[in-house]
Amino acid sequence: MIGNLAIVLFDGLAFGMLLFVLSVGLSVTLGLMNFVNLAHGAFAMLGGYATVVATRELGLPFLWSLPVAFIVAALVSVAFERTLFRRLYRAGELNQVLFTIGLVFVAAASAAYVFGTAQQPIELPEFLRGVTEFAGFRFGSYRIFLIVVALVITGLLVLGLEYTRFGAQVRAAVDNQRAAQGLGIDVDSVFAMTFALGSGLAGLGGALAIEMVGLDPSFGFHYLVYMMIVVSVGGLGSIAGSFVAASLLGVADVAGKYFVPELGAFMIYLVMVVILFMRPQGLIGKR
Amino acid sequence: MSEPVLKTESLHKSFGSLEVTRSVSIELPRGARHALIGPNGAGKTTLINLITGQLTPDSGRILLDGADITATPVAARVHRGLTRTFQINTLFPDLTPIEAVTMAVCEREGKASQFWRPLTAHAEAIGEAFEILTRLRLGDDAMRTTRHLPYGKQRLLEMALALATKPKVLLLDEPAAGVPKDESAMLFSVIAALPEDMTILFIEHDMSIVFTFATRIVVLVSGGVLLEDEPDVVRSDPRVREVYLGQAHG
Amino acid sequence: MFARIAAVLALGVGLMWSAQANAQDTIKIGLIMAYSGPFADTANQMQAGIDLYMQQHGDEVAGKKIEIIKKDTGGPKADEAKRLAQELIVRDGVDILAGFTLTPEALGAAAVADQAKKFMVVMNAATSIITEKSPYIVRTSMTIPQLNTAFGKWAYEKGGVKQAYTLVADYAPGVDASTAFAKGFTDAGGTIVGADKSPMGPPDFSAFVQRIKDASPEAVFVFIPGGAQPPALGKALAERGLTPPNTQIFAQGELTFPEAIKSMGDTAKGIITTFNYTMERDDPINNAFVKAYRDANKGRSPDIYSVGGYDGMHLIYEALKKTGGSTDAAALVKASEGMSWESPRGKMVIDPETRDVIQTVYIRKVEEVDGQLQNVVIDEIPDVKDPLHGAK
């Protein structure tokens, strides 16, 4: 019984980690730039399709296609940031919402036109398929992989923000844009870099998501809600917050479905509403 | 001496390890014209926030007309006659002054929840609002959008909004902040013309203004009251000279 | 008074417009489907089936030209479908309503077809009650109870299991499927040891699969929509070791769509599913259909939606031939009733009583053929009627 619980929690954690990779970029861009980027899911979708093309058309192995997904999403996003999004930084959140939703429409239609509406299966390397037995339990190999990737990303992000020059600049810009500018930080390029990083992570998340939740042109809409849940529950701009929120939501969702299946569909939303009512700034939010 | 209208009893407030208000006890009698002075960071605005309820004290009590209002919400304190202005303009950028002040009057009269009655049916409220604006020399600008008003007029509107609540006690947080000297004199002449039984506490940095308008001065340093006395006494107090004036000039 | 006269006049003008459209020698067919949104793939496959039929059989029937007008509902929106049906009739002057990938679309349009007396061909939506909503509705797909009641019976009698656990997607078709399967299964003597409904959100089935494992049933019956869910569920079952032959897995055919099998890999082996069409079935008509379909669609294979559209067009063409091009709904329904033909799915008959299809229910198993995993027909249940209509 305890074993069952452990395995259910493990599965929930893995699902949470997927949500984390998908969302953490949004949390950073929203927290840093106050830019409501509802197209974050579209960049995730872009990363997913990049992986599909890389593995199927170019014959790259799955693992090598992951950086490709990251880079493609990052490059495309930074092109958008430089040309279009930057005009909207001072335009108010309603305009940002309208514009980025428009972009999601365009992205979904383009994906349907280019790739069709069917699901895009990918082939995984042998070691990521099936299960790994450990202490008598069967763990999904891909789920283990997901958790490891998420932990590595969290580590890199936290270390990067704490100990690199770029990280210091980002933190300064988050705390006080004007002061940062006064200190000679090029806030503009910090924004662009952060945006590229955030969208790149979304792209990576999109690539990792295919095996778990599939990929089709409605991905950008579909997972937007979950990304926003993670970001808001975690707290804007907080990497640790997103990590905790994603784990919590993943585990709560799976545990809810396991113990009270009648409430399965409600769990994730209930948890969110209750947490945000108690702590509107999120679990680890500054504001 | 009569019972004070407003009284604080050893108010304390800390943010983490930072003590911003320590054991502040002050009394304002009816019709007072008190100034609250002190160097930057002395906790003047915090004290006003505590008194009006934007912040909750960690300990201590606040009494208005002898009644304990320490736990009373901000709006309810306003309804009991305790109103403030803000050091940084806290206005309604897209409303016109007549709309903003009429709104404040309606809120005072409890008419603001009447969603079926046209605003124009509240003729007395509009009349009163216009009267306040005219008194504050904003009559000609009453129908201009607030965001387009010159800064000095926005400061006046800041005060007009407070007056519309018909305060018994009015706390003015640097009413002339950022206003050129000649205009600030005008502002204070408006303050001087307020009804005599209105109790006023104001924060001000310009000592000449303080000594002209205040009948009593509270000196706040590092969150605590250093001294409270008449202007002449404060002026000649060596501690004040050292701590406050010395710093202000240094 | 004036307004009333004006309204009558306007109505007259409008009717003239639509009458004008009818006067020409074209027959307009309005297709109402969710071409966009999360169910777009279903609509696209069905459209490809329709297009293929028209490509093969021309766009002229009984001396009249067939014209197609497509309308997008964007999803399971009854109000939208109803509006589109109304507009198709009053604005575009269509003679026949067709398509309907999703049940709410068909239910929304049914009232319009009834009111306007238009022939309506449901090419996919699979809830039993649809054909009862108007006498002018004929369906060329199937109903969920039709497949799954028969399947439940088969699972007990020939599937070699005495008890089963059901896991279905938490929406109306899923509920229908679990009820139907349970009825067929228990009527034959089996026991349902547990039943769960999984939400339609992100496809993470691990909790439900663990619940099934806890109950250690002999078999699991599954119904989920196509798309992202089948491979996710297949993998989750395999991760917990719930694989045939130790635990039989029964499902409606969506679970083993070609894309899903590809994504699941070897874990799909041995899954037994039911459908009214199987593209791998070796039959000259079917083989020709599959080849033509792939040629026309960049190698994409046909599925039940494609066949629903293909047969739907066949029904419309043949009925029109019988009526000599008349689009009178009653005449078309009469021409359809009892119509029987050899379709890529096998023999099919339009039940004259219910206007649903009487057809063969196939039982398929995922097996490796020439190094490729595919659905292989292991049994056929001929001439199955929708069981629910009989009860009413």
Added chain:
Amino acid sequence: MLNARTAADPHAWLRRQARWSPWEVVFWLATIIPFYFFPTYLTLASQVAVTALFAISVDLVLGYAGIITLGHAMFFGLGAYFAGLLTKTGWGEPLSGLVLAGLFAALIGFLVSFIIVRVQHLALLMITLGLGLLTAELANSLGWLTGGTDGLQGVDVWPIFSRFEFDLWGYTAYAYALIVLFIGVVASQRIVHSSFGLSLRGVRENLTRMPAIGSPYRRHLQIAYTISAGLAGIAGAVLTQTTETVSLDSLSFQRSADVVVMLILGGTGRLYGAILGAAIFMIARDQLSGMNPQYWYFWIGVLLMVVVLVVPNGILGGLSRLVRGRGT
């Protein structure tokens, strides 16, 4: 001389703010055009009217009170289901059904408002979204009552005044929806131009100042939210009555999001922006999806992006600037 005097009279000035402009008269006259010139577009027109009313209900909270919401379909759907279920009890009279559905949605809105007024910003957005999704899930799981994803079956609405049947062309539907919309706009205008409406704008403009002028602003927000919920419920009920269908889609997140998009598109805080946004969005969607049912939303996306870049205050905001720019 006369000008100077009226300019100084605040009563006259405020009255002028609340007065109908000639544009509005022209607009309402224009809404009759479809009856005579576009009779084949009446069903679309009736759904535009329904959506416009829904958008107005959102404008009351979002545009006037500054409560951003992504869950308003909750009230739209509750009204829709209530109106549908009411007819199943054997009472199919539409006008009373409309009122009851509105009251029901308002009651739920009132209960929810206790949560809503305690949070702001992202938390507020997400809580409205969460409550909306929870309601949709609830409706799905109460299949015995709602019919689940198949939709509610057996909705039977009586003719209006026992005389006007809901016809195939949509004459009755459009006339009915239009009249309800008109009443909704007049009522909303009355609210907006009341002292209460002024206080709502105050809340939107500066939340910190409101308590400092003695405003129990949370109560204002609760009232506004309740009214808005009721109006959304009425819009939902009209949809049910004019289409005699109710599906889960009426509660969906997509409907909540679409209406906000339409409102921003038209321009917030102007009531007519809501109508214009709904009309443009829905007509564009109808025309584009008619031309290209598979990829039409590409062009909708382009439309939204272009609007933001060209007229950042919404279409009506841009128009009014244009008109004012010419006037002076």
